[in-house]
Amino acid sequence: MIEMHDIWKTYADGTSALNGVSVKIDRNEFVYLVGPSGAGKSTFMKLIYREEIPTKGEIFVNGFNIGKLKQRKIPYIRRNIGVVFQDFRLLPKLTVFENVAFAMEAIEAPRKVIRKRTLEVLELVGLKHKYKNFPSQLSGGEQQRVSIARAIVNNPAVIVADEPTGNLDPDTSVEIMHLLEEINFRGTTIVMATHNKEIVNSMRKRVIAIENGNIVRDVQRGEYGYEI
Ligand code: ADP
Ligand code: ADP
16 A cells, blocks of 8 residues: 655755655555654554655555655545644634535536535544534544544545644543544545554554654554653
8 A cells, every 4th residue: 555665765955754765565554653753653644645746665555656656646645645734724714514525626526426425424523513613613633623624525445634632631642542543444545643642552453663763663553662
């Protein structure tokens, strides 16, 4: 599903974020990405959703060599990858329904299909009844549910989540994790960066640790492995 072959990433100012990373993540895996701040986790994920391109090396997502993708093919790969952020990134002037539908309008789905599918994913995340609300009228956990609905609405093969529980209290974080687990059970590969030790240690999934731009640990049913 995701393959990196000797990936190097150096930013324009000379900062090296990844130094020769190779990894293979299979369809349907759930992977936690851990490591200190500045280790390269966000960069690793930005390469997957093609927000950044590697300086050197090849990365394949869903069979596409995405570092080499032509500009006009980018929307196509984005539709196959849903992204969830710590700060939700909902559009404040759009309703819950519109925030989710927007992601389908971007791929020019027919209006009836958009309506049906948007309500379907809002139901899955438990927020169908709030479809007319604005983000400011929702709790943090609810906003994150909307952002997860937006990420899955186009049925992506992969979800990339950058500290999705970083702004949430412990109970809400656990709820969000159960939602992501359910989405994973339904067949979506998930790569999630987190500093949440309790969550990583209780879920026991594959854990990849990055330090100074290198993978230093990669364990099935792993643990968080850092004191915080
Ligand atoms: P993490 O997500 O683990 O905190 P990042 O991938 O955000 O790590 O950052 C890895 C390194 O790259 C850090 O040294 C960071 O300061 C640097 N970095 C990240 N983004 C940029 C950028 N756009 N320009 C320059 N340096 C960056
Ligand atoms: P730009 O090319 O101007 O950065 P993008 O459309 O690439 O605009 O990204 C706009 C914002 O959406 C950025 O914050 C980016 O991180 C985020 N983003 C990019 N791809 C996705 C995606 N597949 N799902 C959700 N958010 C995304």
